[in-house]
Amino acid sequence: MSNSHSRKVLVIGRTGQVAQALAHAGAGRIVNVGRPDLDLRDAVSLFRAIERHAPDIVINAGGFTKVDQAEAEPDAALALNVDGPRALAVACARQDIPLVHLSTDCVFDGMLARPYRPEDPPAPLSAYGRSKLAGEWAVADAAAQHIIVRVSWVFSHLAGNFVRTMLTLAQSRETVTVVSDQIGCPTHAPALANALLAIADTACTIGFSGWGTYHLAGSGEIDRASFARHIFELSRQHGGPAASVKGVLTADFSTPARRPLNARLDMTRTMDMFGVTLPEWQAGMADAVPTLVRELEGG
Numbered sequence: 400m401s402n403s404h405s406r407k408v409l410v411i412g413r414t415g416q417v418a419q420a421l422a423h424a425g426a427g428r429i430v431n432v433g434r435p436d437l438d439l440r441d442a443v444s445l446f447r448a449i450e451r452h453a454p455d456i457v458i459n460a461g462g463f464t465k466v467d468q469a470e471a472e473p474d475a476a477l478a479l480n481v482d483g484p485r486a487l488a489v490a491c492a493r494q495d496i497p498l499v500h501l502s503t504d505c506v507f508d509g510m511l512a513r514p515y516r517p518e519d520p521p522a523p524l525s526a527y528g529r530s531k532l533a534g535e536w537a538v539a540d541a542a543a544q545h546i547i548v549r550v551s552w553v554f555s556h557l558a559g560n561f562v563r564t565m566l567t568l569a570q571s572r573e574t575v576t577v578v579s580d581q582i583g584c585p586t587h588a589p590a591l592a593n594a595l596l597a598i599a600d601t602a603c604t605i606g607f608s609g610w611g612t613y614h615l616a617g618s619g620e621i622d623r624a625s626f627a628r629h630i631f632e633l634s635r636q637h638g639g640p641a642a643s644v645k646g647v648l649t650a651d652f653s654t655p656a657r658r659p660l661n662a663r664l665d666m667t668r669t670m671d672m673f674g675v676t677l678p679e680w681q682a683g684m685a686d687a688v689p690t691l692v693r694e695l696e697g698g
């Protein structure tokens with residue numbers, strides 16, 4: 400294996416938010432592979448990518464991520480979130496390459512009154528959550544050298560995410576309705592990417608034995624409606640779109656998929672094993688919102 404500064408990381412996914420953040424964070428040592436060259440539904444394309452690029456470690460940032468759509472398309476979600484990761488894990492194991500696989504807070508039902516620890520019993524509420532949980536099991540079964548990293552509420556100026564959705568809605572609406580009883584730890588994608596690379600580097604060190612499941616989330620917590628108000632306040636300060644936020648209870652706001660009311664992830668195990676923490680989410684917002692405001696205004 401090469402030294403920590405030159406470790407080659409193969410990232411599954413090219414256009415996604417986390418995939419792009421990884422490309423920026425690890426410029427020079429990251430190879431992003433996505434469609435049409437690689438497809439999680441095509442096991443042969445996974446084997447070929449690993450053979451061709453011969454990475455030190457693989458990070459799977461690809462998947463079926465449309466939480467509501469998964470209710471109507473559970474088989475498509477299973478193909479991308481279970482069968483693909485299983486085939487990827489088999490391919491990695493054959494070459495003795497560790498696999499970092501991204502998962503989600505949606506494996507939990509959100510009923511606990513404290514942030515979720517990796518060892519808390521999963522109980523997904525949605526087809527998406529069930530597919531991601533089955534994906535975790537498939538990866539763990541197929542590859543001894545696996546690190547499953549559950550993330551949640553990821554935002555940035557990249558790709559689609561809650562911050563972009565709010566600002567886009569505010570371009571055409573005076574009021575947006577947002578749930579006020581879902582609590583999470585917003586996570587800035589660039590900080591997440593740096594942390595994932597630090598974890599990947601540690602996992603590549605000789606003798607590493609901390610395989611298993613970890614949580615990565617920004618510091619601090621907030622409910623969705625207050626988060627939206629924070630977005631609009633910052634946007635207003637930068638001359639961008641802003642709307643007033645009408646908070647509603649999840650029970651009164653119908654969506655195809657149920658989401659956990661408590662999406663907070665406890666970082667203790669990650670800190671203990673990898674020495675990784677993430678900054679307060681407000682720091683990422685100060686970066687993401689002005690960039691998105693400029694982009695939305697065509698700047």
Ligand SMILES: NC(=O)c1ccc[n+]([C@@H]2O[C@H](COP(=O)([O-])OP(=O)(O)OC[C@H]3O[C@@H](n4cnc5c(N)ncnc54)[C@H](OP(=O)(O)O)[C@@H]3O)[C@@H](O)[C@H]2O)c1
Binds near residue numbers: 415554
């Ligand atoms: N964003 C969040 O708040 C959040 C929360 C919890 C968990 N996660 C997890 O974090 C991971 C990354 O999420 P994200 O937010 O970056 O997702 P995203 O922005 O929706 O991007 C999805 C990624 O999946 C890839 N993909 C889709 N279909 C594919 C296929 N058939 N074959 C190969 N790749 C395919 C896309 O790759 P190409 O288009 O480049 O082919 C893209 O890079 C996922 O595992 C997700 O479950 C995200």
